[in-house]
Amino acid sequence: MTAFLLVALGGGAGALLRYAVQRAFIARTGQPRAGTLLVNLVGTFALGLLLGLPLTAENRAAQLLVGTGFLGGLTTFSTVMAQLAELLRAKRWRTAAGYGLGTFVCALLLAAAGYAAGRCIFV
Amino acid sequence: MKTSACVAAGGALGALARYAVALALGAPESGAFPSATFTANAAGCLLIGLLGGLLANRPLPEALREFLSTGFLGGFTTLSAFGVETVRLAADGYAAMAFAYAAASAAAGLVAASAGYALAKAVFRNAREDAA
Numbered sequence: 228m229t230a231f232l233l234v235a236l237g238g239g240a241g242a243l244l245r246y247a248v249q250r251a252f253i254a255r256t257g258q259p260r261a262g263t264l265l266v267n268l269v270g271t272f273a274l275g276l277l278l279g280l281p282l283t284a285e286n287r288a289a290q291l292l293v294g295t296g297f298l299g300g301l302t303t304f305s306t307v308m309a310q311l312a313e314l315l316r317a318k319r320w321r322t323a324a325g326y327g328l329g330t331f332v333c334a335l336l337l338a339a340a341g342y343a344a345g346r347c348i349f350v
Numbered sequence: 351m352k353t354s355a356c357v358a359a360g361g362a363l364g365a366l367a368r369y370a371v372a373l374a375l376g377a378p379e380s381g382a383f384p385s386a387t388f389t390a391n392a393a394g395c396l397l398i399g400l401l402g403g404l405l406a407n408r409p410l411p412e413a414l415r416e417f418l419s420t421g422f423l424g425g426f427t428t429l430s431a432f433g434v435e436t437v438r439l440a441a442d443g444y445a446a447m448a449f450a451y452a453a454a455s456a457a458a459g460l461v462a463a464s465a466g467y468a469l470a471k472a473v474f475r476n477a478r479e480d481a482a
Contacts, residue, residue: 234369235362242361242425243354246416267429274430275437295369295431300361304427304455305394306420308463309402315464330429331456338433342441 230291237296241270245301260326263306267330270302272337279345356413360421364394368426381444384435387428388455394427395459399466406467407474 245266252262277283277294307330314323372386401418404410410418432455439448 231366231369234365238365238368238425239358239362242364242421243358245361245424246354246357246420249420271430271433274434278434278438291369295372296365298430299368299428300365300425302429302431303424304391304429304432304459305398305423305463306427307429308395308459309398309419309467311460312399312463312467313402315460316467327456327460331452334429334433335436335452338430338437339441342434342437 229288233288233292234296237292237298238300241297241300241302245303259306260310263303263310264326264330264333267302267307268333268337270298271334272341274298274302275338275341275343276345277341279342280348281346283345353413353416356417357421360417360423361425364422364425364427367422368428378435380442381439381447383447383451384431384439387431387435388451388458391427391432391455392458392462394423396462396466397426398423399463399468400470401466402463403467403470403472404474406471407478 245263248266249259249262252265253259256262274294277289277298283289283294307327311323311327314320314326368386368390371390375386375389378384378386398419401415401423405415409415432452436448436452439445439451
């Protein structure tokens, strides 16, 4: 029961922060991708860091609240794919390639960097 | 304010649904394909495509639209778990599985989002024409 509460609380907060960042970027840049990219990259690095930390392996509550809930809710896969599909329908090939590759390559690099950093930190 | 509350509620439900999928499918063994995250991400992409195709024909109120897309589907799908699972597979020596997982996730997500959009757009356009 507690597990569901932790996941829901974290997920709600993560989605709310993602929405706020997306809105701020749309207001500034007029397009929805920059804000999505930022929350996705920050969230992916943070999850790598969290799961790399030896301490987290023993702390299930932290995994559920921060990992599954908050960072899972902060980052999104469906929005990226909907944005990519829209770019492809508009035949904006270069923007689609840049956004798609930028999201996936940077996410994997940052996940690796976060994971490595987490394993180096002994608390 | 109302829309923000809808996004938060949708995100909470989406994260719960993703957690439920993970519980149902179980934690992957070392080196195995991360099927829970893959399932949530692919299903979420299909649903967001369907929603987009619906919205192309019939606008929904902003609060409901954001509840479903930014909230529920945004919270249901996740890039961070995908990224860390891929890196862990590679770090544990399963490079081929890491590559297969990354490629399958990207391909399934893009195909599902595109197909969902095309399908819903066609279905709801026909429904609207039939009603007219």
